[in-house]
Amino acid sequence: MPHSPERRPNMQQIGQAAGVSKSAVSLALRNDPRIPEATRLRIQQIAEEMGYRRNPVVDSLMTQLRAGRQPTFQANLGLINCSPISDLSKNHTFRRLREGVLRRAEDLGYGIEEFWLQQPDMRPQRLKQIVETRGIRGLILIAALSPDTIDRGYVDFWYDFACAVIGVTHLNNRLNCASNDxxxxxxxxxxxxxxxxxxxxxxxxxxxxxxxxxxxxxxxxxxxxxxxxxxxxxxxxxxxxxxxxxxxxxxxxxxxxxxxxxxxxxxxxxxxxxxxxxxxxxxxxxxxxxxxxxxxxxxxxNRVVGSAGVDLVVGQLQKNEFGSQEFPKVVQIESVWIDGPSVKLQKPVEKNVSKKKT
Known part of the structure; x- marks a missing residue:
């Protein structure tokens, strides 16, 4: 007996009636070719008999998500290169951190403007004026090799912005940080x-x-x-x-x-x-x-580390948090082992186990 419109079945219930998984129901109702045609038709018929009706609002939203529509532009973030070298691509770690920042910012609808802290004519007040004039409220510090690489005039600079450090955790200035563990x-x-x-x-x-x-x-x-x-x-x-x-x-x-x-x-x-x-x-x-x-x-x-740094800054902006953090967050990303020909499998030590005669 079909369900009344007030009690329309969900995909889990349809799957139970058809003897298939919830994901198979979802694919079948979208005419996905990964489900055999005969199975698709059977699931669709069972769903119709049970009173299932598609929700046009949900369908529209899911279509947009699957199409990967770009989010609306939010704002620009500043990527501050703190290293002595102007070109981050010359260091494989910095290059990957930067790539992670750019990709994640784009996914979230943010642009990235890049600044080199060590360029000869850059001073704290000049950088602050540039950043504020461009409406940038969030900063990501990258390649801070040591506290000594940053001019002492920048001690209080970061506290007017939503700010995070990526790559290291040593900067003792109560800023959020993302790094490899x-x-x-x-x-x-x-x-x-x-x-x-x-x-x-x-x-x-x-x-x-x-x-x-x-x-x-x-x-x-x-x-x-x-x-x-x-x-x-x-x-x-x-x-x-x-x-x-x-x-x-x-x-x-x-x-x-x-x-x-x-x-x-x-x-x-x-x-x-x-x-x-x-x-x-x-x-x-x-x-x-x-x-x-x-x-x-x-x-x-390191690309994931860069991505995590963007998430930290965007999270602060969304909560209207600026300056030093009472309890700074440190996000640490784990590494994965990669096999290679520079190691070999050693022969395990054989244990001398005597066997009893039967």
Whole structure:
């Protein structure tokens, strides 16, 4: 018996009557070719008998969403390049952060205007005048390599805007931040090589890089390596690419079976020293990207980090929040492991298990 108009069935009820899933009902009612024609017709007939009627308002809205209509333009945001280099594309991490910012801003209906903080004629008052004249209320700080790279005149500058930092968390100015979770990146890289069968991992990173990340690389490494036997626990080795002799000497003395680093240049340094990768030594990169097809490592998903930074600023604008935050939000994006030919699967240790005779 058909349902009355006041009690029209939903897709879940139709699916139960037809013996199919709710999603199959949705596809069938839209004549989607992924559902066989005979099944589509049967589901449509059951829906009609049960009194189902399409909602034209909902249909219109869903059509717009599926068509991917661009949202109405909202405003412009400012992307503030805090690094000493004007072209962010020269650094693969900065380039991906920027791409994430641009894509997410476009999705939300915001434009992006870019400013270079370190250009010779840029001063706090000049930048503030430019930004305010253009009606920009939200700022995203990118590539802040250290607090020293930012002129002291900018100490209070950010507090007139909705503002977030992307890429690092070290700026102690109570601003929201989006970054990769470098602690988990190093911890999971170390855990992965142990899972592959390596026994003596070594972390080799420039001290300045680890300090910039508040020692998260070394902390993540130690948190995973502490479960090893004392003899297999190797201290973090500092890397100086201008003079890598000390790092190479540490490898010869400590005899690791895999090295974890954040510098792709170290691959060539090892090869030039006669080390065969992965036959003699495995190698893992902590900031893997598409150009490193010859290396295994952790992709830090920096485009997602940039996207999260936009969400933080837009969220502040929508709530009319400006200046320093009483409880700053830190959004940390996890990395994913990428297989590569710089590591090999070690043979697992066979346990000597005696079998009882039956």
């Amino acid at each position: 470098q602690y988990l990146t190093a911890r999971r890289a170390t855990g992965k090589v142990l899972e592959l069968g390596y026994k003596r991992p070594m972390l080799v990173v420039p001290p300045h890089d680890d300090a910039l990340l508040e020692d998260k690389f070394s902390a993540g490494f130690y948190s995973a390596a502490r479960h090893l036997s004392v003899l297999d626990q190797i201290p973090v080795v500092p890397l100086d690419l201008d003079d890598p002799h000390a790092a190479l000497q540490a490898i010869r003395q400590q005899r690791p079976d895999v090295v974890i680093t954040n510098k792709s240049e170290f691959y060539s340094v090892l090869q030039d020293d006669g080390i065969r990768i992965p036959k003699d030594l495995g190698l893992v990169h902590l900031d893997w990207h598409d150009a490193l097809a010859n290396i295994a490592g952790m992709r830090q998903n």
